[in-house]
Amino acid sequence: MPVLWRRIAIFFIGLLPLIYLFFKATNNLLGGDPAKAIVLFLGNWAFYFLLFTLAVTPLKRLAAQGWLMPHRRMLGLFTLFYALLHMLAYFVFILGLDFSSFASELVKRPYILLTIPAMILLLALGVTSTQGMMRRLGKKWMSLHKSIYLIALLAWLHVLLQVRSSYEDALVFGILTAALLGVRIYWRIRKFTGG
Amino acid sequence: MLIIKPDAIPSSEITPESIYLARRQFMRSAFAAGVLGAGTLASPALLADPSYKAAEASSSGPEWLNRQIATASADKQKLSETLTPYGIVTGHNNFYEFGYDKTDPANKSKHFKPHPWKVEIAGEVAKPGIYHLEDLLQGQALEERVYRLRCVEAWSMVIPWIGFPLASLIKRFEPNSKAKYVSFVTLEDQQQFPAQKSALSTIDWPYREGLRMDEAMHPLTILAVGLYGKTLPNQNGAPLRLVVPWKYGFKNIKSIVKIEFTERQPQTSWNQIAPGEYGFFANVNPSVDHPRWSQAKERRLPSGLLSPNIIPSKMFNGYADQVASLYSGMDLKKYY
Numbered sequence: 001m002p003v004l005w006r007r008i009a010i011f012f013i014g015l016l017p018l019i020y021l022f023f024k025a026t027n028n029l030l031g032g033d034p035a036k037a038i039v040l041f042l043g044n045w046a047f048y049f050l051l052f053t054l055a056v057t058p059l060k061r062l063a064a065q066g067w068l069m070p071h072r073r074m075l076g077l078f079t080l081f082y083a084l085l086h087m088l089a090y091f092v093f094i095l096g097l098d099f100s101s102f103a104s105e106l107v108k109r110p111y112i113l114l115t116i117p118a119m120i121l122l123l124a125l126g127v128t129s130t131q132g133m134m135r136r137l138g139k140k141w142m143s144l145h146k147s148i149y150l151i152a153l154l155a156w157l158h159v160l161l162q163v164r165s166s167y168e169d170a171l172v173f174g175i176l177t178a179a180l181l182g183v184r185i186y187w188r189i190r191k192f193t194g195g
Numbered sequence: 196m197l198i199i200k201p202d203a204i205p206s207s208e209i210t211p212e213s214i215y216l217a218r219r220q221f222m223r224s225a226f227a228a229g230v231l232g233a234g235t236l237a238s239p240a241l242l243a244d245p246s247y248k249a250a251e252a253s254s255s256g257p258e259w260l261n262r263q264i265a266t267a268s269a270d271k272q273k274l275s276e277t278l279t280p281y282g283i284v285t286g287h288n289n290f291y292e293f294g295y296d297k298t299d300p301a302n303k304s305k306h307f308k309p310h311p312w313k314v315e316i317a318g319e320v321a322k323p324g325i326y327h328l329e330d331l332l333q334g335q336a337l338e339e340r341v342y343r344l345r346c347v348e349a350w351s352m353v354i355p356w357i358g359f360p361l362a363s364l365i366k367r368f369e370p371n372s373k374a375k376y377v378s379f380v381t382l383e384d385q386q387q388f389p390a391q392k393s394a395l396s397t398i399d400w401p402y403r404e405g406l407r408m409d410e411a412m413h414p415l416t417i418l419a420v421g422l423y424g425k426t427l428p429n430q431n432g433a434p435l436r437l438v439v440p441w442k443y444g445f446k447n448i449k450s451i452v453k454i455e456f457t458e459r460q461p462q463t464s465w466n467q468i469a470p471g472e473y474g475f476f477a478n479v480n481p482s483v484d485h486p487r488w489s490q491a492k493e494r495r496l497p498s499g500l501l502s503p504n505i506i507p508s509k510m511f512n513g514y515a516d517q518v519a520s521l522y523s524g525m526d527l528k529k530y531y
Contacts, residue, residue, distance in 0.1 A: 025500055031297055032279075032287030032496045033350050035503050093498075096505040101489065109487055162487065164469075166295045167395040 003070050010071050014078040017045045018085070035093030042089055046082035047155055047173060049075055054152060054180040062183070073129050076148070080126040083119065111161035118154040121147045149184070152177050246281035247424050253285075256426030257310050259329060260434070264421045267337035267357050274341045279352035283496050285428045289346065290449060291398055292381065292388035293430065299390070300430035307387050309433035309450070318378075318456035321369035328434055332420065335359040339424070340417055342440035344447070345479045345512045347465075351493045356438055357421030362412040370408075370456045378405040378461035379437060380453035397468045404437065404448035405461035405475065409521055415440055415514060418451075441511040441518045443477045474531040478522070479512035483531045 001009075021041055024030050030037040053075040059065040095101055106113055125145055127133070134141050156177045160170045254261070290300035293307075312328040337357055345351045365377070383401035385391045391400045410416060419438045420427060427433040432449025439446050445465050455461070465473035472486050481491045490508055498504045511518050522530075 032283035032352075033297065033494060033498055034500055035494055035498050036348075036350070038500075093500075093503050096492070096503050101491070105489065108484065111487065163397070165289075165291050165397055166393065167397065168295065168393075171395060 006067070007071065007074065010074055014049070014074065014081075017041070017082070035089075038093060039086060039089045042082050042086035046079055046086050047159070049079040049082055050148075050152055050155060051173075051176050051180065053079055054148065054177075058180060058183050061187075077126055077129060080122045083122055087115070087119065111158050114154050115158055118151050118158070121151050125151075149181055152181060244278065246278060246284075249281040250423035250425040253428070254425035256434075260310075260332070260420065260426055263332060263335075263337055264357050264424070264426060267339050267421070267424075270339045270341045270355070272341070274343070274353065276343070276353045278341070278355060279496055281423050284352060284354050284422060285430060287352075287496065288430045289348075289444065290430055290432070291396065292390055292400075292402065292450075294390045301428075303389060304429035307429040307433070309427075309429060312434045312452075314435065314451060315453040316368050316455075317453065319371045319374040319458065320456050321371065322367070331364060331435075332359075335363060337420070338417075340419075340438070340440075342415075342438060343512050344438075344440070344444055345493060345508065347443035347445055347473065347477070347485060347490075349488060349490065349493050349508075350498070351495050351506075351508075353495075355423055356417065356419040357424065358417035358419035358438060360414055361416045361418050361437070362414065364418060365411060368456075373458045374456035375408055376405055376457045376460055377408065377411040378403060378453075378455045378457055378463075379448045379451050380455075381448055382450045382452045398464055399467060401452075402448060402464045403462060403467075404446055405457075405463050406437075406439065406446075407460075407521075410439065413518060413521065415517060441478060441514040443473075443479060445473065446477050476522075476527075476530050478518075478527065478531075479508060480510060480527055480531065481508040482510075483528055 021038065025034060025038065053072060056068045056072040056075065060069055091097060091099075091102070095105070106116070125148065128137060128141065128144060137144065156170075156173055159173050163170050256264075286301045287297045288300040289297070290304075293300040293303040310328070313325050314328065314331060315323075315325050317323050337359055339355055339357055341353065341355045343351060344354055361377075381402040382388070383391060388400075390396065406416070417438050419432070419436050420434060422428075422431060427436065432447075435451050436449040437447050437451065460475060463473075463475055465477075466475055479490075484490055492505050493508045495504045495506050509515070
């Protein structure tokens, strides 16, 4: 399949979770507490897309699946897209657009506070994701975009700090994040030791 | 001779046909149950509520309990807030023995068997023993109680329970002077409660809760056996659960198999998991945050997309005039 067609396909696949959520919301299928359901769903999908994005390079190097490489940017942009929707849903459905309470929430809850640097970095990566920006930033582009590792760690902490009745989600996200970051650490060590 | 001719009947005196028909329907079913005269559950207008019909349609439960529930008297405290629909009351639950999602209790409780059921009464009482549910309920006058339920997760409902004051049960077992607290234990059974097998759960099964004696004896504290005029669905804690309306929902322990009277404050499940987040008292208090979220407001379910229905939470969940005296002189920031 030509790259353009794949790009179009991935674009529409990326929108499917949102369409699914919209279908559930308009058909009253989100249960008794749709506010919470929507925020959780969007947050989960932001994390899934973050993991898809991080999986592209290992898939290329370990499984010879290089065809995903040209689509990494779109996967990253979908991470940003769902993270922004997640945050927007939190403002509208949990805080009821009461921004004065947001300030106090931010100060008091570390799991909310750490989303601020994560969101700023995600936005920075999104804004600098174009070809033009890549050219303009040169070598700096690579070091800036390495901050996705930090974003992944912050996202995982955001989940871990909210554990209540079960470690399941924190464990699954944790293992996947650790594997995708761990393989890079392994490559880095091997490069330095010349192995 | 003064002849007073009545004016036209004021419209306030005219019973709408729907209520009139619902009343007839109610009388018929009450008669069928053989409890005509005794049964005065919920006002006829309430019985016309589709939620009562939904409860009627999906109710099971043994005949003896259905008969007793049909005799329940109507709520004396009129709560003007809108009842949470039956589908949400029975479809959005925290009952971690069945799973972590809000829909797990409804989906995974089909094979739970609440009958026959036994409850162990233990500790500082004159009459300890293992009692059948029938014996515990014998002679208890059931009542409908429409209560707010405020979950510690900042959502809330309004539920018409059927139950009886815990005090009237406690008195029967004659607790002695050492009985300062009452502790409750939920059933532990991995066959019936699939999530009790999970290695990732933070809860050390079985689930435990407790009350101070004066809280347990308070007239607002009830043991519920039904809701919306029918037996409790499995996901709501069948066959017997605690309801303490001025405390966060997790105090309302479900599917109780043991009630023990103790001299010392009992260990309770959420307090054991995170003592900094869930106190023993767990009174609804909008001015004391959960460390991870504010308790100032709540989402009254059903919370819609266009209207999230966010309302301010009230001290003691709006029951302050009845229960605040229990805690006079206590620092509620310290004893949260």
